C-alpha cells in the first residue's frame with residue numbers, strides 16, 4: 172500500500188486489503204454512485220459489508236455495483252431520489268428485501284440543485300434558498316429517519332455517518348446555502364446522536380477538506396496550489412474519506428457518538444496556510460538551513 176506521506180505515491184484507488192471490519196453489516200450509501208460516495212461503497216464492500224448504492228444516477232450506480240461484485244463483494248443499486256420520504260422508503264424497502272435491515276447509513280449525497288445557489292448573497296432569491304434546503308436537508312432527514320425507525324422497531328443497534336464539509340466551520344465565498352446546509356449537518360449529527368443514544372444508534376460526521384473528484388479543476392497548477400496549502404501537502408482521495416467512515420461505522424468506534432471529525436490533511440488545524448505564515452515553514456528539504464542558522468548564531 173502507498174505510504175500516505177510518500178510524495179511520489181499514487182493516491183487514487185488504493186488496493187483494498189480489507190480487515191473484515193464491517194463483516195455482517197448492511198450499509199446504505201446515499202450518492203454512492205460517484206466520487207466520495209463511490210469510494211465509501213468500494214471500501215465498505217472491501218471491509219465485508221453488503222452495500223446498497225443509492226443514487227439518482229442509474230448508470231454510475233450500476234458501474235459501482237459491478238465494480239464491487241467483480242472484486243468479490245456483495246452490492247445492489249437502488250435508483251431513487253432520496254430527499255423525499257417516498258424516495259427513502261423505496262430505497263430502504265428495496266435494501267431490506269435484498270439484504271434485511273440496514274444497520275449502517277452513510278448520508279453522503281448532496282445536490283447542487285441550482286447554479287444560482289452559488290453566487291453573492293445579494294443575488295440569492297428566497298425560492299433558490301428554500302429549494303436548496305428542501306433537497307439537501309431532506310437528503311439528511313429522510314434516510315436517517317427511515318433507518319432509525321426500522322432499527323428501533325427491531326431493537327437493533329446501528330450507525331449513521333454524515334458527510335459534512337470543512338464548509339461547516341469556515342466560509343467559502345459564493346457558497347452561502349451550501350455552508351449553511353453543512354453547518355446543519357453538524358448540528359443534526361449532535362442532536363440526533365443524543366436523541367438516538369438510548370437505542371444504541373450512533374451518529375457521527377466527517378468533514379472532508381478538499382478531495383479530488385470529477386468536478387475538481389483538472390489544471391495541475393491549480394491542484395498544486397491547493398495541495399500546497401494543506402499540511403500533508405496533497406488533496407484527499409475518496410478513499411481517504413472512506414477509511415475514516417469505516418472507523419465510524421465499525422465497532423472500533425462503539426463509544427463514539429455525536430462527533431464531527433475533520434478529514435482534511437491537517438487543513439483545519441492550522442491558523443493560516445504556509446504561504447501566509449509569519450515565519451519560515453520547515454520541511455525535510457530545508458530543515459538543515461535551520462540548523463545552520465543556529466550554528467552561525469552560536
Ligand SMILES: NC(=O)c1ccc[n+]([C@@H]2O[C@H](COP(=O)([O-])OP(=O)(O)OC[C@H]3O[C@@H](n4cnc5c(N)ncnc54)[C@H](O)[C@@H]3O)[C@@H](O)[C@H]2O)c1
Nearest residue numbers: 202205206207226227252253279280281282336379381382
Ligand atoms: N468533493 C469535495 O472536495 C468535498 C469536500 C467536502 C465535502 N464534500 C461532501 O462530500 C459529499 C460527496 O461529495 P462529491 O464531491 O463526491 O459529490 P458528487 O456531486 O460527485 O456526488 C454526489 C452524488 O449524490 C447523488 N445525488 C444527488 N442528489 C441525490 C438525490 N436527491 N438522491 C440520491 N442521490 C443523489 C448524485 O447523483 C451523485 O452521485 C457531499 O456531501 C459533499 O458536500 C465533498
